[in-house]
Amino acid sequence: MTTAWDKLRPYGMVAPAILVFSLFFIYPIFYMIYLSLFDWNFVSPDKAFVGLANFRELLADEDFRKVLGNTSLYTALVVSLTTGISLLLALWLNRSGWFHGFVQGAIFTPHIISLVSISLLWSWLMDPEYGLLNGILGWAGIGGLPWLSHPDTALLSLVLVAVWKGIGYNALVFIAGLQSIPADIYEAASLDRSRPLTTFRRLTLPMLSPTIFFLVVINMIGSFQVFETIAIMTGGGPVNATNTLVYYIYEYGFRFFKIGYASAAGVILLLIVGVLTLLYFRLLSAKVHYR
Amino acid sequence: MAQIELRNIGKKFKQEAVIENLNLTIRSGSFTVLVGPSGCGKSTTLRMVAGLERQTEGEIWIDGKCVSDTPPGLRDVAMVFQNYALYPTMSVRGNIEFGLKNKGVAKPERERLIGDISELVGLTPYLDKKPQSLSGGQRQRVALARAMVKQPKVFILDEPLSNLDAKLRSQMRTELIQLHKRLGTTFVYVTHDQVEAMSMGDEIVVMDKGVIQQADGPMAIYGQPANLFTAQFIGTPPMNVLLQEDMHALGIPAMPGVHYAGFRPEHAVLNPPDGTEGIMLRGRIATRESLGAEQIYQLELASGALVSVKTFLRPMETVEWAAAAIPAEALHAFDVRGNRVECSLNEWREAAGGGILTAAGAGGRS
Amino acid sequence: MKEGIQQAQLGLGKPGAGAAKSEPRARMRLAASGRLLLAGFNRACMLLLVLVFAMPFAWMISTSFKTLPETMIFPPVWIPRNLIWENYTAAWNTGPFLRYAANSIVIAVGILLLQMLTIIPAAYAFARYRFAGSRLLFGIVMVTLMIPAQLIFLPVYLELSAFNLLNTHLGLILPFASSAFGIFLLRQAFMQIPDELIEAARLDLASEGRIILRLMLPMVKPVLVTFALFSFIAHWNDYFWPLVMTTNETARTLPLAIAKIREVEGVATWNVLMAGNLILVAPILAVFIASQRHIIQAFVYNGVK
Numbered sequence: 027m028t029t030a031w032d033k034l035r036p037y038g039m040v041a042p043a044i045l046v047f048s049l050f051f052i053y054p055i056f057y058m059i060y061l062s063l064f065d066w067n068f069v070s071p072d073k074a075f076v077g078l079a080n081f082r083e084l085l086a087d088e089d090f091r092k093v094l095g096n097t098s099l100y101t102a103l104v105v106s107l108t109t110g111i112s113l114l115l116a117l118w119l120n121r122s123g124w125f126h127g128f129v130q131g132a133i134f135t136p137h138i139i140s141l142v143s144i145s146l147l148w149s150w151l152m153d154p155e156y157g158l159l160n161g162i163l164g165w166a167g168i169g170g171l172p173w174l175s176h177p178d179t180a181l182l183s184l185v186l187v188a189v190w191k192g193i194g195y196n197a198l199v200f201i202a203g204l205q206s207i208p209a210d211i212y213e214a215a216s217l218d219r220s221r222p223l224t225t226f227r228r229l230t231l232p233m234l235s236p237t238i239f240f241l242v243v244i245n246m247i248g249s250f251q252v253f254e255t256i257a258i259m260t261g262g263g264p265v266n267a268t269n270t271l272v273y274y275i276y277e278y279g280f281r282f283f284k285i286g287y288a289s290a291a292g293v294i295l296l297l298i299v300g301v302l303t304l305l306y307f308r309l310l311s312a313k314v315h316y317r
Numbered sequence: 318m319a320q321i322e323l324r325n326i327g328k329k330f331k332q333e334a335v336i337e338n339l340n341l342t343i344r345s346g347s348f349t350v351l352v353g354p355s356g357c358g359k360s361t362t363l364r365m366v367a368g369l370e371r372q373t374e375g376e377i378w379i380d381g382k383c384v385s386d387t388p389p390g391l392r393d394v395a396m397v398f399q400n401y402a403l404y405p406t407m408s409v410r411g412n413i414e415f416g417l418k419n420k421g422v423a424k425p426e427r428e429r430l431i432g433d434i435s436e437l438v439g440l441t442p443y444l445d446k447k448p449q450s451l452s453g454g455q456r457q458r459v460a461l462a463r464a465m466v467k468q469p470k471v472f473i474l475d476e477p478l479s480n481l482d483a484k485l486r487s488q489m490r491t492e493l494i495q496l497h498k499r500l501g502t503t504f505v506y507v508t509h510d511q512v513e514a515m516s517m518g519d520e521i522v523v524m525d526k527g528v529i530q531q532a533d534g535p536m537a538i539y540g541q542p543a544n545l546f547t548a549q550f551i552g553t554p555p556m557n558v559l560l561q562e563d564m565h566a567l568g569i570p571a572m573p574g575v576h577y578a579g580f581r582p583e584h585a586v587l588n589p590p591d592g593t594e595g596i597m598l599r600g601r602i603a604t605r606e607s608l609g610a611e612q613i614y615q616l617e618l619a620s621g622a623l624v625s626v627k628t629f630l631r632p633m634e635t636v637e638w639a640a641a642a643i644p645a646e647a648l649h650a651f652d653v654r655g656n657r658v659e660c661s662l663n664e665w666r667e668a669a670g671g672g673i674l675t676a677a678g679a680g681g682r683s
Numbered sequence: 684m685k686e687g688i689q690q691a692q693l694g695l696g697k698p699g700a701g702a703a704k705s706e707p708r709a710r711m712r713l714a715a716s717g718r719l720l721l722a723g724f725n726r727a728c729m730l731l732l733v734l735v736f737a738m739p740f741a742w743m744i745s746t747s748f749k750t751l752p753e754t755m756i757f758p759p760v761w762i763p764r765n766l767i768w769e770n771y772t773a774a775w776n777t778g779p780f781l782r783y784a785a786n787s788i789v790i791a792v793g794i795l796l797l798q799m800l801t802i803i804p805a806a807y808a809f810a811r812y813r814f815a816g817s818r819l820l821f822g823i824v825m826v827t828l829m830i831p832a833q834l835i836f837l838p839v840y841l842e843l844s845a846f847n848l849l850n851t852h853l854g855l856i857l858p859f860a861s862s863a864f865g866i867f868l869l870r871q872a873f874m875q876i877p878d879e880l881i882e883a884a885r886l887d888l889a890s891e892g893r894i895i896l897r898l899m900l901p902m903v904k905p906v907l908v909t910f911a912l913f914s915f916i917a918h919w920n921d922y923f924w925p926l927v928m929t930t931n932e933t934a935r936t937l938p939l940a941i942a943k944i945r946e947v948e949g950v951a952t953w954n955v956l957m958a959g960n961l962i963l964v965a966p967i968l969a970v971f972i973a974s975q976r977h978i979i980q981a982f983v984y985n986g987v988k
Contacts, residue, residue, distance in 0.1 A: 042805070194736065
């Protein structure tokens with residue numbers, strides 16, 4: 027009844043995908059770990075084995091520590107602001123009907139627009155001399171801001187752009203989460219004379235926790251590898267104020283050709299993302315489940 | 318037309334044996350119903366006949382051929398699933414045609430078959446609709462048409478009526494019986510509903526825990542239940558079963574080998590006229606239900622045992638205490654394992670049914 | 684409503700029993716109009732929210748029609764005096780734009796086609812077959828799903844350079860020839876199809892290939908469309924990979940070219956830049972407006988499973 031072909035078929039069917047993943051994801055991970063142990067400039071034929079020297083050098087590097095700090099601060103701000111604001115927006119906009127649909131569509135739009143467009147657009151909006159933002163601030167009687175051109179405001183400006191791009195998507199995911207909560211538990215709560223705030227705290231929030239969790243993690247992973255806005259809007263400046271991990275790796279790999287050193291930084295980023303992912307699955311299986 | 322034989326069939330899921338050493342012959346052209354509580358192995362048995370599940374042991378023969386190694390599509394078996402399993406992406410026509418296409422039936426022939434079948438089950442106006450837009454009854458007909466068009470030797474139906482509402486269900490029941498008469502093909506039908514089993518099957522196979530309890534015609538199953546399980550599974554309310562101490566209290570004589578005595582609620586006569594012969598029961602009426610034409614009472618005997626009594630076309634009893642007479646010939650006897658005891662039953666019945674109701678006894682217990 | 688007003692007036696004139704009856708009605712009316720006002724205010728706030736998201740785009744369009752001096756007026760003006768269409772030709776002529784556009788399409792479509800070929804069978808096998816090692820193989824899919832591609836660009840760059848695939852379409856397509864996200868999504872869809880359907884098809888003598896092509900694939904079509912939209916938009920927009928994997932014009936895509944406009948010119952020619960930006964944004968925006976519901980569903984889908 028089962029022929030040899032029946033036994034082999036599943037392997038044949040997964041083989042192409044697995045081949046692609048192995049070649050362009052799994053193998054590169056190991057290759058990167060391998061490279062991080064060498065000193066290599068990409069052009070010379072031989073690589074010199076240096077052990078963990080790259081990592082030691084990295085951790086001693088003032089700039090790298092600054093970059094780690096920048097990345098962490100950026101991530102913390104983007105994740106907390108995006109998640110918080112979008113949850114509020116979701117509660118506000120969670121209704122059907124054409125008007126609400128229109129509003130939801132409008133705030134979602136930036137999510138599907140290329141980061142290149144958004145970066146260019148916001149560079150122009152944030153132009154300190156002729157930009158629209160300073161125009162509006164001036165019109166409101168407040169002085170203009172230096173935005174991207176000053177170390178104190180540059181990172182915050184990038185956070186603003188990321189939040190602007192992200193909240194629409196996040197809010198819609200929250201709305202989907204809200205709508206998947208069965209209506210009858212709200213009816214039960216109202217029969218139990220639960221006040222709205224109590225209902226939100228004791229029912230909505232716990233029921234929503236898998237969604238919150240999901241969004242926090244993907245926002246974190248996304249923020250940790252921020253690149254486009256930095257490459258286009260600030261180039262890591264001014265004075266390294268917006269330099270972050272992926273941009274740092276990019277510069278060391280493609281501008282300074284320190285492949286081993288850049289790989290070591292890559293391994294550290296991999297570790298961070300790996301830990302975050304593991305944490306996600308651990309916590310997800312541990313408690314955040316109500317269905 | 319084909320006879321189906323299951324020989325020493327066993328089925329294990331992982332390590333757990335669901336069916337062990339099952340032997341069954343399904344008569345050619347019969348309407349055989351497999352009935353039993355959920356988890357009794359009836360669906361698994363059916364799916365093994367269809368070839369959707371492979372038996373762990375034993376052989377399955379259809380029409381004199383061993384089909385144990387034949388893939389489902391080649392067994393000449395058609396199946397109607399509980400949820401119909403209509404292909405949602407195909408029209409009604411596409412659903413009926415799919416199997417014919419796979420068989421390589423030529424187009425004109427396909428057209429003719431589809432035309433005939435849809436005429437027969439009344440689907441002609443719906444041929445180009447998607448199943449989702451049809452009602453439950455119409456979907457049921459599509460499922461039937463899809464099975465019939467292949468002109469199989471065996472029809473297999475897995476609880477096909479369980480998703481229909483009560484009225485439609487009884488209508489489809491009648492239609493299925495007529496369909497079986499017209500086609501004359503072997504029908505194997507699975508249900509957990511004993512009423513459905515009794516009303517449709519000309520052969521009934523009662524199953525429990527993977528074992529066949531009794532396989533017989535409906536009247537035999539009702540009249541001579543082979544064991545306590547069948548006795549209590551068939552009939553609503555189920556057969557009353559008296560333990561030895563109850564038998565003693567009621568004056569039913571002990572017999573070697575008889576551990577349980579049973580009688581059907583509809584055979585007991587509630588508050589019988591004076592002079593009625595039989596075994597006398599007296600008790601408090603614990604519950605009363607009326608279904609209109611019939612009334613069901615539960616009597617609580619002095620021992621605390623509850624027995625059901627059913628009356629037909631009589632006004633509801635309002636008294637608190639009632640008596641009931643059980644005619645001797647309505648008694649069934651079972652041994653310690655619950656199996657029917659047939660030997661010397663008549664003498665036992667004669668000895669048991671000695672009581673004659675008197676006016677004094679009718680009103681109450683003491 | 685009208686009756687309520689009359690009642691209220693009556694109540695005013697005649698204190699006593701009438702007032703007791705009509706006062707709650709008047710209050711209800713007040714509450715109703717208050718609610719209406721609140722709803723109006725609520726909607727106004729929502730429109731303000733829309734403005735926060737629409738204004739930057741409006742500003743982009745406005746700028747793209749300005750002269751260079753007009754961009755350097757402070758405070759800014761919204762409506763340019765003349766519509767300067769030349770900004771668009773200027774943007775288009777900063778490089779071989781036809782080639783960039785073609786590259787963008789070839790790469791996004793190429794990726795999509797290959798993904799379809801690889802994810803459909805893989806997702807089906809993971810959803811429907813039990814085979815030794817399937818857990819390990821699915822583990823590879825999950826790792827790929829979790830590890831962002833941005834993280835391993837350096838080794839992939841070296842790999843592609845070893846295969847001589849830098850600056851080629853193939854080099855930009857192959858690393859994305861399959862999608863872990865797609866497999867995950869499609870596997871869920873395949874798993875939700877009831878077994879009975881497949882059993883019915885087996886009884887209908889359908890071969891395994893026919894079951895997949897004629898029965899299963901049509902059933903997961905919505906998910907496939909969803910994924911196709913998702914994949915196309917993501918790769919059409921992609922900046923990072925083409926930036927890293929190309930050094931010349933051969934395989935350069937639109938986003939790169941637009942970003943380059945800024946670097947080419949000495950002065951920031953925002954009008955030309957915004958015109959170029961609009962060229963990049965317009966197709967996606969048009970697709971979005973045309974099938975907004977579908978796209979939102981596509982992107983939000985993975986958030987709630």
